[in-house]
Amino acid sequence: MTPRAKLILLLLCAAQFITALDFSILNVALPVLGKDLGMDQADLQWAVTAFALPSGGFLLLFGRIADLFGRRKLFLVGLALFTAASVLAALAWSPAAFLAGRAVQGLGAAIIVPTGMSLLTTTFAEGPQRERALGISGTVLSMGFTIGMVLGGVMTDGLGWRSTMGLLSVAGVAVLAAAPALLTESRHPERPRIDVPGAVTVTGGLLSLIYALSTAAEQGFGHPDVIVTLVVGLALLVAFVVVESRADQPLVSLPMLRRRTVAWGNLAGLTTFSMMSTVIFLLTLYLQEVLRLSAFQTGLVFGVQGVVSAFAGVVAPKVIGRLGARRTLLIGLLLQAGFTATLLGLGTDTGMWLALVGVTFASLGHLWAIISYGVTATSGVPDAEQGLATGLVTSSQQVGITIGIPLLSAVASAHIAALRADGSGFAAATLGGIKLSLGLDAALVAVVAVLVAAGLRTARGTRRG
Structure with a gap:
């Protein structure tokens, strides 16, 4: 370089x-x-x-x-x-x-x-230079959220x-x-046309979906605004898939997603980004609202996580070199799921050290998953289609960070409100909502890890056949 x-x-x-x-x-x-x-x-x-x-x-x-x-x-x-x-x-x-x-x-x-x-x-x-650059970029993106x-x-x-x-x-x-x-300056050599129907449907769908999930955190999933915008958002995203399947120059190449490494790799990326950012958000709520730590003390907890994340990012290429990108991806997802699950042991009076250890080692797995999914999702793709493949990698990262927090914070808020209505105190109710969302978070990452393992194994078997 x-x-x-x-x-x-x-x-x-x-x-x-x-x-x-x-x-x-x-x-x-x-x-x-x-x-x-x-x-x-x-x-x-x-x-x-x-x-x-x-x-x-x-x-x-x-x-x-x-x-x-x-x-x-x-x-x-x-x-x-x-x-x-x-x-x-x-x-x-x-x-x-x-x-x-x-x-x-x-x-x-x-x-x-x-x-x-x-x-x-x-x-x-x-090749190696691009893989290294993508790995560094993904690590920096994740560490930016933590730092x-x-x-x-x-x-x-x-x-x-x-x-x-x-x-x-x-x-x-x-x-x-x-x-x-x-x-x-860099632009597409063929100066492609803007896929207006695709742009309208995907932009409207994502805006509606994010608005619905964010509003649900405040008003609950049963509120008319949430129901309407959620249905509209999902309908527009379905329309986007239909539009893209017929477009000459689509925003997202659906044939590209038929490649198993691309599809399963990006599912892993979407999941690891959305669920890890949610863990950090929920733990911030726990440390400040339940344990009553100051903003400075909360920052110090995540500072330890940041140091370990930096170390994980440095050693990840060596791990991938020894184990391979797919195996490293699965280990990373399982580590993230397992240590997120340990956070279900948090209490109303104690739990700072458990929070620190759990989020730190979950982040280690998360960083390994980030770097290895980028390699997996762009492997085996022809040079002419590398731009499309890396575009999907980027979209998985950004959409994941965007949708994870509103989705599970809405679940937490609804459960907190229900517990408060049943007479639970503020700290107990808040902890109950946080633990429910953390449990769903860990379960979702674990399920995706199993699905990705099966999908990538099938992809390898298909190529051998």
């Missing part, structure tokens, strides 16, 4: 890192932020949802627009939007101004992520919640200043 290639990788990973940071840096600051801006407790979820909606909903659309108009150009536009929105959020004078900043941040992230991944795959040719929890706690306690948005502003300016000199 040349010095220039290393600098480009550093730049693209830095851009991915700050978008991942933005997903979590405010989580531990929400109570303080709400008091400062005068937001009701029930409205605090919109600090997360306002970012999640556009960042997940517009991901595929901006990836295709970048193919048409230039990836470098759109990457710079996304960085500029993200940075300006971070400044607005840091200076917000009202809930409306803050949420507007968060929404534009999400829009910027929806541009940065797919264009950054496309620039990465066009910079590094298929965001740590920085959020430390900065909120020491400098106030606005400092977290200020950090993103400074980081955005730094990346934006370096990008023009390092990046060269």
Whole structure:
């Protein structure tokens, strides 16, 4: 890898890192932020949802627009939007101004992520260099989410919640200043047309689905708004599949998903990202609301996890080299499921050490799963289709981070409300809701691990036959 290639990788990973940071840096600051801006407790979820909606909903659309108009150009536009929105959020004078900043941040992230991944795959040719670059990128994305929890706690306690948005502003300016000199323009050689029906259905479907899950966390799954938007979202996503099966230049190649390594690899990626980000979110709630730890103390717990995650990312390529990507993927998923399940032993008075050990070793498995699923999902794909394959890898990461938290936090919120109605105290009810969601989280990862093992074994047997 040349010095220039290393600098480009550093730049693209830095851009991915700050978008991942933005997903979590405010989580531990929400109570303080709400008091400062005068937001009701029930409205605090919109600090997360306002970012999640556009960042997940517009991901595929901006990836295709970048193919048409230039990836470098759109990457710079996304960085500029993200940075300006971070400044607005840091200076917000009202809930409306803050949420507007968060929404534009999400829009910027929806541009940065797919264009950054496309620039990465066009910079590094298929083979060991690309696999290494994808592994580093995936590790950085996951660590950004974790480190965001740590920085959020430390900065909120020491400098106030606005400092977290200020950090993103400074980081955005730094990346934006370096990008023009390092990046060269890249676009699809055939300048594909935008698949308008596909863009409308997938964007509308993801926006509706994320809104429904986020609203369910506050109002329950039985609320009319939730039911309507959930049905609309699922209907639009089904329509998207139909549209893509007939489109000449689809946003997502359905024939690509018929490759077992691509399909099962991306299912593993979607699952590991969605479920691990949810574990971190639920543990933040547990540590602050049940054990009454400060934002700073909560950040320190996740700091240990961050150190182990960094180590896991470093050794993962060696593990893959010895065991193979598929076996490492399955071990990673099972480790994540097993150590998430240990968190069912959390209590209302004690549990900090169990939380620290459980989330730390679950993260080790998660990092192994991240790096190995990227290799698995792009293996055996012809050079001409590598862009489509890596695009699916990126989409799995971003959609996973976006949908996991609202889905299982809605389950937790509904169970907490039911326990409170039955007379349980606040701490006991909150713990009950958290443990229910953690149990579902661990079970889902374990089931997917079994399915992926069977699917990939069938794929290997088919090729031998």
